[in-house]
Amino acid sequence: MHVVVPYRVSDPKTRLAPVCSPAERETLSRAMLADVLDAVAGAGHDPTVLATEPFDIPDGASASVEVDDRPLSVAVNAVLCDRVERDSPVAVVMGDLALATPAALSDLFTTDGAVVFAPGRGGGTNAFVARHPEFRTDYHGASYRDHRRICADVGVTPRTVDSYRLGTDVDAPADLVEVLLHASENGRTRRFLAERFSLATGDGRVTVERRE
Numbered sequence: 388m389h390v391v392v393p394y395r396v397s398d399p400k401t402r403l404a405p406v407c408s409p410a411e412r413e414t415l416s417r418a419m420l421a422d423v424l425d426a427v428a429g430a431g432h433d434p435t436v437l438a439t440e441p442f443d444i445p446d447g448a449s450a451s452v453e454v455d456d457r458p459l460s461v462a463v464n465a466v467l468c469d470r471v472e473r474d475s476p477v478a479v480v481m482g483d484l485a486l487a488t489p490a491a492l493s494d495l496f497t498t499d500g501a502v503v504f505a506p507g508r509g510g511g512t513n514a515f516v517a518r519h520p521e522f523r524t525d526y527h528g529a530s531y532r533d534h535r536r537i538c539a540d541v542g543v544t545p546r547t548v549d550s551y552r553l554g555t556d557v558d559a560p561a562d563l564v565e566v567l568l569h570a571s572e573n574g575r576t577r578r579f580l581a582e583r584f585s586l587a588t589g590d591g592r593v594t595v596e597r598r599e
Protein backbone atom coordinates (compact mmCIF):
# COMPACT_ATOMS: atom_id res chain seq x y z
CA MET A 388 0.00 0.00 0.00
CA HIS A 389 1.28 3.46 -0.96
CA VAL A 390 0.75 5.66 2.12
CA VAL A 391 0.69 9.39 1.48
CA VAL A 392 0.85 12.04 4.21
CA PRO A 393 -0.06 15.53 2.93
CA TYR A 394 1.88 18.32 4.60
CA ARG A 395 1.74 22.09 4.24
CA VAL A 396 5.20 23.34 5.13
CA SER A 397 4.70 27.11 5.53
CA ASP A 398 2.45 28.84 8.05
CA PRO A 399 0.79 25.63 9.27
CA LYS A 400 -2.09 25.22 11.70
CA THR A 401 -3.41 28.78 11.44
CA ARG A 402 -6.49 27.88 13.51
CA LEU A 403 -4.15 27.47 16.49
CA ALA A 404 -2.95 31.07 16.16
CA PRO A 405 -5.04 32.22 19.16
CA VAL A 406 -2.91 30.04 21.48
CA CYS A 407 0.37 29.36 19.63
CA SER A 408 2.97 31.66 18.10
CA PRO A 409 3.96 31.10 14.44
CA ALA A 410 7.16 29.36 15.57
CA GLU A 411 5.20 27.10 17.94
CA ARG A 412 2.72 26.20 15.21
CA GLU A 413 5.58 25.21 12.97
CA THR A 414 7.27 23.08 15.63
CA LEU A 415 3.97 21.51 16.65
CA SER A 416 3.11 20.72 13.05
CA ARG A 417 6.47 19.04 12.53
CA ALA A 418 6.07 17.09 15.77
CA MET A 419 2.66 15.82 14.66
CA LEU A 420 4.03 14.89 11.25
CA ALA A 421 6.88 12.94 12.86
CA ASP A 422 4.43 11.09 15.15
CA VAL A 423 2.19 10.22 12.19
CA LEU A 424 5.17 8.99 10.17
CA ASP A 425 6.24 6.81 13.11
CA ALA A 426 2.72 5.37 13.37
CA VAL A 427 2.62 4.59 9.64
CA ALA A 428 6.03 2.92 9.90
CA GLY A 429 4.80 1.00 12.94
CA ALA A 430 1.90 -0.26 10.85
CA GLY A 431 4.45 -1.68 8.43
CA HIS A 432 4.46 0.89 5.63
CA ASP A 433 6.97 3.39 4.25
CA PRO A 434 5.20 6.76 4.12
CA THR A 435 5.58 9.39 1.44
CA VAL A 436 5.10 13.00 2.53
CA LEU A 437 3.23 15.00 -0.10
CA ALA A 438 4.66 18.41 0.71
CA THR A 439 3.89 21.88 -0.60
CA GLU A 440 7.61 22.69 -0.84
CA PRO A 441 10.93 20.96 -0.17
CA PHE A 442 11.75 20.42 3.50
CA ASP A 443 13.73 18.10 5.75
CA ILE A 444 11.94 15.20 7.38
CA PRO A 445 12.12 15.70 11.19
CA ASP A 446 15.02 13.94 12.92
CA GLY A 447 14.21 10.41 13.95
CA ALA A 448 11.38 9.97 11.45
CA SER A 449 11.67 8.39 8.05
CA ALA A 450 9.79 9.05 4.82
CA SER A 451 10.18 9.91 1.17
CA VAL A 452 9.20 13.41 0.13
CA GLU A 453 7.24 14.30 -2.99
CA VAL A 454 6.70 18.01 -3.66
CA ASP A 455 3.51 19.32 -5.24
CA ASP A 456 2.60 22.95 -4.64
CA ARG A 457 -0.88 22.70 -6.10
CA PRO A 458 -3.94 22.83 -3.81
CA LEU A 459 -4.45 19.84 -1.52
CA SER A 460 -7.15 18.02 -3.49
CA VAL A 461 -5.37 18.52 -6.81
CA ALA A 462 -2.13 17.13 -5.40
CA VAL A 463 -3.82 14.12 -3.76
CA ASN A 464 -5.87 13.42 -6.88
CA ALA A 465 -2.72 13.34 -8.97
CA VAL A 466 -1.41 10.56 -6.72
CA LEU A 467 -4.71 8.67 -6.91
CA CYS A 468 -4.74 9.02 -10.67
CA ASP A 469 -1.22 7.74 -10.97
CA ARG A 470 -1.40 4.84 -8.51
CA VAL A 471 -4.93 3.53 -8.13
CA GLU A 472 -5.51 3.51 -11.86
CA ARG A 473 -2.55 1.13 -12.03
CA ASP A 474 -4.25 -1.14 -9.49
CA SER A 475 -2.14 -0.07 -6.56
CA PRO A 476 -4.13 0.96 -3.46
CA VAL A 477 -3.40 4.32 -1.89
CA ALA A 478 -3.88 5.43 1.70
CA VAL A 479 -3.97 9.13 2.52
CA VAL A 480 -3.33 9.97 6.18
CA MET A 481 -3.36 13.58 7.32
CA GLY A 482 -0.25 14.81 9.08
CA ASP A 483 -2.11 16.22 12.07
CA LEU A 484 -3.46 12.96 13.51
CA ALA A 485 -1.46 13.25 16.72
CA LEU A 486 -3.27 10.33 18.37
CA ALA A 487 -2.71 7.90 15.50
CA THR A 488 -1.22 4.57 16.48
CA PRO A 489 0.04 1.66 14.38
CA ALA A 490 -2.96 -0.39 15.52
CA ALA A 491 -5.49 2.28 14.54
CA LEU A 492 -3.86 2.70 11.14
CA SER A 493 -3.61 -1.05 10.61
CA ASP A 494 -7.36 -1.34 11.18
CA LEU A 495 -7.91 1.23 8.43
CA PHE A 496 -5.36 -0.26 6.04
CA THR A 497 -6.69 -3.80 6.42
CA THR A 498 -10.40 -3.01 6.16
CA ASP A 499 -11.63 -4.35 2.83
CA GLY A 500 -13.48 -2.00 0.55
CA ALA A 501 -13.13 0.04 -2.62
CA VAL A 502 -12.99 3.18 -0.49
CA VAL A 503 -12.61 3.14 3.31
CA PHE A 504 -12.85 6.34 5.33
CA ALA A 505 -11.66 7.41 8.77
CA PRO A 506 -13.80 10.52 9.19
CA GLY A 507 -12.67 13.44 11.32
CA ARG A 508 -14.67 15.19 13.97
CA GLY A 509 -16.17 18.33 12.48
CA GLY A 510 -16.76 16.99 8.98
CA GLY A 511 -13.29 16.37 7.56
CA THR A 512 -11.72 13.25 6.10
CA ASN A 513 -8.77 12.40 8.31
CA ALA A 514 -7.64 9.31 6.44
CA PHE A 515 -8.85 6.96 3.74
CA VAL A 516 -7.84 4.04 1.61
CA ALA A 517 -8.77 4.04 -2.08
CA ARG A 518 -8.74 0.88 -4.16
CA HIS A 519 -11.16 2.16 -6.79
CA PRO A 520 -9.72 3.82 -9.92
CA GLU A 521 -12.32 6.60 -10.12
CA PHE A 522 -12.46 7.92 -6.56
CA ARG A 523 -11.14 11.48 -6.23
CA THR A 524 -10.93 13.93 -3.32
CA ASP A 525 -12.56 17.28 -2.67
CA TYR A 526 -11.11 18.42 0.65
CA HIS A 527 -12.19 21.26 2.95
CA GLY A 528 -15.65 22.03 4.25
CA ALA A 529 -17.67 18.91 5.08
CA SER A 530 -15.36 16.77 2.99
CA TYR A 531 -16.55 13.50 4.55
CA ARG A 532 -20.06 14.21 3.20
CA ASP A 533 -18.63 15.33 -0.15
CA HIS A 534 -16.40 12.27 -0.41
CA ARG A 535 -19.40 9.99 0.19
CA ARG A 536 -21.19 11.79 -2.64
CA ILE A 537 -18.20 11.29 -4.91
CA CYS A 538 -18.29 7.57 -4.03
CA ALA A 539 -21.98 7.42 -4.95
CA ASP A 540 -21.24 9.16 -8.25
CA VAL A 541 -18.72 6.47 -9.20
CA GLY A 542 -20.87 3.61 -7.93
CA VAL A 543 -18.94 2.80 -4.78
CA THR A 544 -20.46 2.00 -1.39
CA PRO A 545 -17.79 3.29 0.99
CA ARG A 546 -16.91 1.76 4.31
CA THR A 547 -16.03 3.70 7.44
CA VAL A 548 -13.80 2.74 10.34
CA ASP A 549 -14.96 3.83 13.77
CA SER A 550 -11.84 5.29 15.35
CA TYR A 551 -11.49 7.91 18.05
CA ARG A 552 -7.73 8.05 17.39
CA LEU A 553 -8.01 8.59 13.65
CA GLY A 554 -11.06 10.83 14.09
CA THR A 555 -9.12 13.33 16.19
CA ASP A 556 -7.18 15.83 14.10
CA VAL A 557 -5.53 18.77 15.79
CA ASP A 558 -7.08 21.88 14.29
CA ALA A 559 -8.35 24.12 17.06
CA PRO A 560 -7.29 24.93 20.66
CA ALA A 561 -9.89 22.50 22.06
CA ASP A 562 -8.13 19.63 20.26
CA LEU A 563 -5.02 20.20 22.40
CA VAL A 564 -6.99 18.74 25.31
CA GLU A 565 -7.23 15.43 23.46
CA VAL A 566 -3.47 15.38 22.87
CA LEU A 567 -2.65 16.07 26.52
CA LEU A 568 -5.06 13.35 27.62
CA HIS A 569 -4.60 10.64 25.01
CA ALA A 570 -1.43 10.99 22.92
CA SER A 571 1.52 8.77 23.71
CA GLU A 572 3.70 10.17 26.49
CA ASN A 573 6.72 9.30 24.35
CA GLY A 574 5.37 11.09 21.30
CA ARG A 575 6.87 14.37 20.15
CA THR A 576 3.49 16.14 20.02
CA ARG A 577 2.52 15.36 23.59
CA ARG A 578 5.98 16.26 24.90
CA PHE A 579 5.97 19.58 23.05
CA LEU A 580 2.51 20.55 24.27
CA ALA A 581 2.90 19.30 27.84
CA GLU A 582 5.90 21.62 28.29
CA ARG A 583 3.72 24.62 27.44
CA PHE A 584 0.14 23.78 28.37
CA SER A 585 -1.74 22.05 31.14
CA LEU A 586 -5.37 21.00 31.46
CA ALA A 587 -7.77 23.50 32.99
CA THR A 588 -10.82 22.06 34.68
CA GLY A 589 -13.81 24.09 35.78
CA ASP A 590 -17.56 23.97 35.36
CA GLY A 591 -17.67 23.39 31.62
CA ARG A 592 -15.54 21.36 29.23
CA VAL A 593 -11.89 20.79 29.95
CA THR A 594 -9.63 23.34 28.22
CA VAL A 595 -5.90 24.03 28.11
CA GLU A 596 -4.03 26.90 29.71
CA ARG A 597 -0.47 28.15 29.43
CA ARG A 598 1.90 26.94 32.11
CA GLU A 599 3.27 29.78 34.27
Ligand SMILES: Nc1nc2c(ncn2[C@@H]2O[C@H](COP(=O)(O)OP(=O)(O)OP(=O)(O)O)[C@@H](O)[C@H]2O)c(=O)[nH]1
Nearest residue numbers: 393394395400401402437438439458459481482483
Ligand atom coordinates in the same frame (compact mmCIF):
# COMPACT_ATOMS: atom_id res chain seq x y z
N1 LIG B 1 0.24 18.86 0.32
C1 LIG B 1 -0.60 19.67 0.99
N2 LIG B 1 -0.92 19.40 2.26
C2 LIG B 1 -1.77 20.24 2.90
C3 LIG B 1 -2.31 21.39 2.29
N3 LIG B 1 -3.11 22.02 3.18
C4 LIG B 1 -3.07 21.29 4.30
N4 LIG B 1 -2.25 20.22 4.15
C5 LIG B 1 -1.98 19.16 5.13
O1 LIG B 1 -3.19 18.44 5.31
C6 LIG B 1 -3.37 18.07 6.67
C7 LIG B 1 -4.68 18.66 7.20
O2 LIG B 1 -4.57 20.04 7.10
P1 LIG B 1 -5.67 21.03 7.68
O3 LIG B 1 -5.94 20.74 9.09
O4 LIG B 1 -6.83 21.07 6.77
O5 LIG B 1 -4.93 22.42 7.46
P2 LIG B 1 -3.65 23.05 8.15
O6 LIG B 1 -3.01 23.79 7.06
O7 LIG B 1 -2.82 22.02 8.84
O8 LIG B 1 -4.26 24.01 9.27
P3 LIG B 1 -5.13 25.37 9.14
O9 LIG B 1 -4.20 26.46 8.66
O10 LIG B 1 -5.59 25.63 10.55
O11 LIG B 1 -6.26 25.08 8.19
C8 LIG B 1 -2.13 18.56 7.40
O12 LIG B 1 -1.20 17.49 7.44
C9 LIG B 1 -1.61 19.68 6.51
O13 LIG B 1 -0.22 19.89 6.63
C10 LIG B 1 -1.94 21.66 0.92
O14 LIG B 1 -2.36 22.63 0.29
N5 LIG B 1 -1.10 20.76 0.33
Ligand SMILES: C[C@H](OP(=O)(O)O)C(=O)O
Nearest residue numbers: 511512513526527530558
Ligand atom coordinates in the same frame (compact mmCIF):
# COMPACT_ATOMS: atom_id res chain seq x y z
C1 LIG C 1 -8.41 19.00 4.76
C2 LIG C 1 -9.61 19.10 5.65
O1 LIG C 1 -9.18 19.04 6.96
P1 LIG C 1 -9.92 19.77 8.20
O2 LIG C 1 -10.18 21.19 7.78
O3 LIG C 1 -11.14 18.98 8.46
O4 LIG C 1 -8.89 19.66 9.25
C3 LIG C 1 -10.57 17.92 5.32
O5 LIG C 1 -10.44 16.84 5.93
O6 LIG C 1 -11.38 18.12 4.41
